[in-house]
Amino acid sequence: MKAVTIDPITRLEGHGKISVFLDSDGNVDNAYLQIPELRGFERFCQGRRAEDMPQITSRICGVCPVAHHFASTKALDACFHVEPPSAAKKLRELMYMGYVIYDHILHFYFLGGPDFVVGPDAPASQHNILGVIDKAGLDVGREVIKHRAYGQRITAILGGKATHPVCGLPGGVSKGLAKEEVQEIKDMVRSCVDFAKFSLKLFDDVVLKNRDYVDMIKSDPYNLETYNMGLVDAHNKVNFYDGIVRVTDQNAEETLRFSGKDYTDYISEHVEPWSYMKFPYLKKIGWRGLKDGKTSGVYRVGPLGRLNAADGMATSLADKEYKRFYETLGGKPVNSTLAYHWARLIELLYAAERATELINDPDITSKHIRNPVGEPGEGVGVVEAARGTLIHHYEVDKNGLIEKANLIVATTNNAGAITMSVRDAARGMIKKGVVNNGILNRIEMAFRAYDPCFACATHTLPGGMPLELNIYDKNKKIYKTIKNF
Amino acid sequence: MRTIILGIGNPLLGDDGVGIRVAKELRKHVKDPDVEVDETTTGGINLLDQIIGFDKAILVDTIKDKSMRNGEIKRLTLGDLSSYHSFNPHDVGLPEACKLAKRLGETRIPHDITIFGIAVNKMQYEFWEGLSEEISKTVPKTVDMIMSELNHHKNQVEEI
Numbered sequence: 001m002k003a004v005t006i007d008p009i010t011r012l013e014g015h016g017k018i019s020v021f022l023d024s025d026g027n028v029d030n031a032y033l034q035i036p037e038l039r040g041f042e043r044f045c046q047g048r049r050a051e052d053m054p055q056i057t058s059r060i061c062g063v064c065p066v067a068h069h070f071a072s073t074k075a076l077d078a079c080f081h082v083e084p085p086s087a088a089k090k091l092r093e094l095m096y097m098g099y100v101i102y103d104h105i106l107h108f109y110f111l112g113g114p115d116f117v118v119g120p121d122a123p124a125s126q127h128n129i130l131g132v133i134d135k136a137g138l139d140v141g142r143e144v145i146k147h148r149a150y151g152q153r154i155t156a157i158l159g160g161k162a163t164h165p166v167c168g169l170p171g172g173v174s175k176g177l178a179k180e181e182v183q184e185i186k187d188m189v190r191s192c193v194d195f196a197k198f199s200l201k202l203f204d205d206v207v208l209k210n211r212d213y214v215d216m217i218k219s220d221p222y223n224l225e226t227y228n229m230g231l232v233d234a235h236n237k238v239n240f241y242d243g244i245v246r247v248t249d250q251n252a253e254e255t256l257r258f259s260g261k262d263y264t265d266y267i268s269e270h271v272e273p274w275s276y277m278k279f280p281y282l283k284k285i286g287w288r289g290l291k292d293g294k295t296s297g298v299y300r301v302g303p304l305g306r307l308n309a310a311d312g313m314a315t316s317l318a319d320k321e322y323k324r325f326y327e328t329l330g331g332k333p334v335n336s337t338l339a340y341h342w343a344r345l346i347e348l349l350y351a352a353e354r355a356t357e358l359i360n361d362p363d364i365t366s367k368h369i370r371n372p373v374g375e376p377g378e379g380v381g382v383v384e385a386a387r388g389t390l391i392h393h394y395e396v397d398k399n400g401l402i403e404k405a406n407l408i409v410a411t412t413n414n415a416g417a418i419t420m421s422v423r424d425a426a427r428g429m430i431k432k433g434v435v436n437n438g439i440l441n442r443i444e445m446a447f448r449a450y451d452p453c454f455a456c457a458t459h460t461l462p463g464g465m466p467l468e469l470n471i472y473d474k475n476k477k478i479y480k481t482i483k484n485f
Numbered sequence: 486m487r488t489i490i491l492g493i494g495n496p497l498l499g500d501d502g503v504g505i506r507v508a509k510e511l512r513k514h515v516k517d518p519d520v521e522v523d524e525t526t527t528g529g530i531n532l533l534d535q536i537i538g539f540d541k542a543i544l545v546d547t548i549k550d551k552s553m554r555n556g557e558i559k560r561l562t563l564g565d566l567s568s569y570h571s572f573n574p575h576d577v578g579l580p581e582a583c584k585l586a587k588r589l590g591e592t593r594i595p596h597d598i599t600i601f602g603i604a605v606n607k608m609q610y611e612f613w614e615g616l617s618e619e620i621s622k623t624v625p626k627t628v629d630m631i632m633s634e635l636n637h638h639k640n641q642v643e644e645i
Contacts, residue, residue: 044497044612059497059526106530110577129577129585141589145530152534164526 018443020426026433031426033419033447034275045405050076050376050396053405054168057392063453064410065164066099066155067385070241071392073168078261078379079396080170087366088172090358093241094185095158095165096383097355100240101192102151103386104303104348107451108199109144112341115445116207120216121438136202147195150188154355157181172370182359189355193317196349200321203345208328217338218329221428222446225250225292225335226417227282227299230306231384237314238306238350240384247282248309250294252332256282260382263391267408268297270416279416280408290420298416301388302450303343305414308333313346315353321346337421340449376400385410387451411452421446486638488520489539489595490631493546495526498609500620504545507601507627514632517639533582533594541638542595543631548602555606556619558627560634563598599634601627 023029038060048056054072058065070092077084084092110129114122118131126134133141159165160175167173177185207213216222227250231243245263247256258266269278270287281287281297288296299305313319325346326332329339358364376396383390388410395404411418425446429439492508494501508524515522525535536542553559563580577585583594603623616624 038498038610038612040612056497059495128581130581130588133585133588138589141585145585145589148530149534152531 018422018426020430020443022430022433026431028423028427028430031423032274033422034277039276041407042405045394045402048402050079050394050400050402051170053392053394053402055164055166057407058164060407061409061453064099064103064385064387064390066096066159067383067390067410068392069159069165069168070096071381071383071385071390073170074242074381074383075379075392075394076168076170076381078381079376079394080379081374081377082171082371084172085366085368085371087176087363088369088371089242090361090364091158091173091177091369092168094355094358094364095155095167096241097189097351097358098151098154098158100151100351100386101154101348101355102148104344104351105144105148105151105195105199107386108341108344108348111451112344112448115441115448116203116213116341120441120445127441140202143195143198147192150192154185154188157185169370170373174370176367176369177365179365182365185355185359189352189359192352193349193356196345196352197317199348200345203342207342217336219428221425222337222421223335224300224337224417224421224424226420227255227285227297228305228308228333229299229301229389229413230309231382231389232310233314235314236311237319238310238312238347238384239314240351242383245382245389246309247299248333250333250335252308256284260391261380263380263382263393263408269408269412275415275419277415278412279419280413281416290416290423292417292420298420299413300417301384301410301413302340302386303347304334304337304340305388306384307343307346313350315350315357318346318350318353321349337446337449340451344451387411387453388413409453411450414450414452418447418450418452421450486519486540487538488517488541488543488635488638489536490515490520490522490543490545491532491535492522492524493526493528493532493544495609496614497612499611499613499615500605500607500617501547501609502614503547503603503605503616503620503623503627506616506621506624507545507603507631510624510628511631514628515635517635520635529577529579530582532579533586536595536598537586537591538593539595541597542599543634544598544600545627545631546600546602547605549606550602550604553604553606555604556623557604558623558630559602559604560630561600561602563600565600601630603627 018031018033020031021029045056053076054069057068057072060068109132113132114127117135118126122131155165159167167175227247229245229247231239232246233239233243236246245258245260246254249255256266266283267280268283269280271278282299285297292298307322313322325342326334329336376398378395381392390410391408393406394402397403422443425443429442490508490511492504494504496502496505505524508522512522523535525532563583586594605620
């Protein structure tokens with residue numbers, strides 16, 4: 001068996017490694033994605049003051065600080081048996097929409113966009129945001145930067161600091177909104193709605209009007225028929241900040257519906273010897289290995305998982321786009337991994353519209369933003385991080401100190417699906433040992449769509465992100481090396 | 486000349502937090518009102534947001550380079566790095582962010598971006614606070630290097 005190792009992964013510069021094993025004919029026998037996980041978090045948290053958790057967890061990762069902050073704050077609401085006032089919930093959700101806006105913009109234009117706007121086979125020097133603005137124009141580049149900054153600004157106004165929010169407290173938030181801040185946010189979110197519409201139009205023009213891209217989106221190697229999971233509101237519409245966890249099956253029918261606090265009754269984690277990552281699966285369906293289909297408990301989260309797990313979007317423009325999405329791609333559920341990008345833009349529009357609703361709600365300037373806490377205990381907080389369902393679970397002792405902490409993060413929820421997508425893309429693209437840079441990028445596209453978030457702490461110098469492909473002969477000697485730098 | 490010194494790292498991941506520790510230590514020594522000292526756990530565009538508007542930026546961060554021994558400190562400029570990745574994998578590197586900003590007409594990027602890279606050879610995947618013995622020794626050394634960098638610049642300015 002020949003081994004092909006791709007390490008590291010460009011633009012997701014954690015330390016992930018894809019190993020592709022070829023059979024004697026040079027076709028793909030199997031492929032694995034390995035991601036080093038951060039370890040020891042539970043032990044690290046033991047004995048700490050519960051109210052410090054929203055600050056600690058927002059530092060776990062520089063990617064989703066706001067998502068961790070609020071999953072944690074909501075877990076504390078539950079631990080301390082307190083329901084925040086309505087204005088506090090709205091302030092949290094508004095800030096959350098700011099985070100979704102900047103995170104989704106960043107992913108589409110910087111990480112996913114190059115594959116479509118510049119093209120999957122473009123050389124590495126062009127395959128980035130600079131290549132995107134070369135194609136789309138400087139004005140588009142300015143709009144991207146401006147609206148991403150608006151998202152950051154909204155989180156900074158509400159959260160104290162954009163990168164490490166300090167506003168979430170059990171029972172509410174620490175800071176309300178001033179009148180002049182309301183006007184500033186109104187102006188920004190109005191502009192974000194227009195920018196989201198523009199982005200969807202761009203996706204239409206560049207991707208949907210290009211037959212090659214549409215064929216690629218619908219092609220087998222990028223297709224995966226797993227269960228789908230996401231938070232929904234009382235009308236089964238997508239909600240990022242709060243709701244019920246809903247799981248739908250391969251026929252888009254509801255399989256499970258549960259409250260976050262009961263997650264351990266529904267989700268188990270499988271361990272594989274070759275990976276630090278755990279593979280969550282639906283307990284009631286069971287673990288059948290890295291397989292899709294109705295008998296396998298693997299599920300997907302994130303933009304596509306959320307859209308598939310819901311019945312629509314709660315805002316009017318986004319809901320229209322939701323319907324068009326399913327009409328265009330052949331009904332529900334959509335199982336194409338590359339459709340994550342389109343789903344992400346529909347969510348961007350939703351987030352901007354929802355932020356508009358919230359900032360126009362008179363309750364948003366209420367001074368009643370915190371309720372007193374009760375006795376400490378156990379609690380679970382669930383939110384939809386930009387890249388999928390995020391669960392925080394704490395047990396707090398009578399002195400308010402953490403006894404136990406457990407987290408299931410979005411990329412872990414997607415671990416099984418991401419691994420399968422990489423394997424299937426490799427199988428579909430590598431035939432008879434023929435591998436080139438374009439093929440490598442098409443394999444990367446399979447996991448880039450999920451917007452996975454890898455542990456990443458130390459930095460590389462000189463910091464180039466070489467993508468190296470080593471092909472070994474049957475004696476395990478390298479006979480060919482391909483680099484994309 | 487307005488200067489920002491930014492300690493970068495994640496203090497929850499052991500030695501990765503050394504940049505933050507250096508920043509805390511520097512606050513005791515920096516008296517010049519034109520020099521600001523701050524800390525961050527982010528990278529790429531967010532990092533650019535934090536240094537924009539200053540004439541000079543000094544970044545203190547951990548780096549990984551096979552040719553360096555653990556705890557070795559290297560003074561680098563942004564040009565030495567083809568890419569510079571910080572804690573955030575969901576972002577571009579700082580050189581790419583700077584190139585993008587320049588292309589879009591941003592004029593407030595610091596004309597001098599200096600990086601003090603502290604080599605940490607062991608990947609920090611375990612949650613813990615504090616620094617290993619070898620890396621904690623780099624803190625006073627890095628502080629000295631940055632202080633003489635600041636004084637050197639000050640003297641240069643006075644000479645002009």
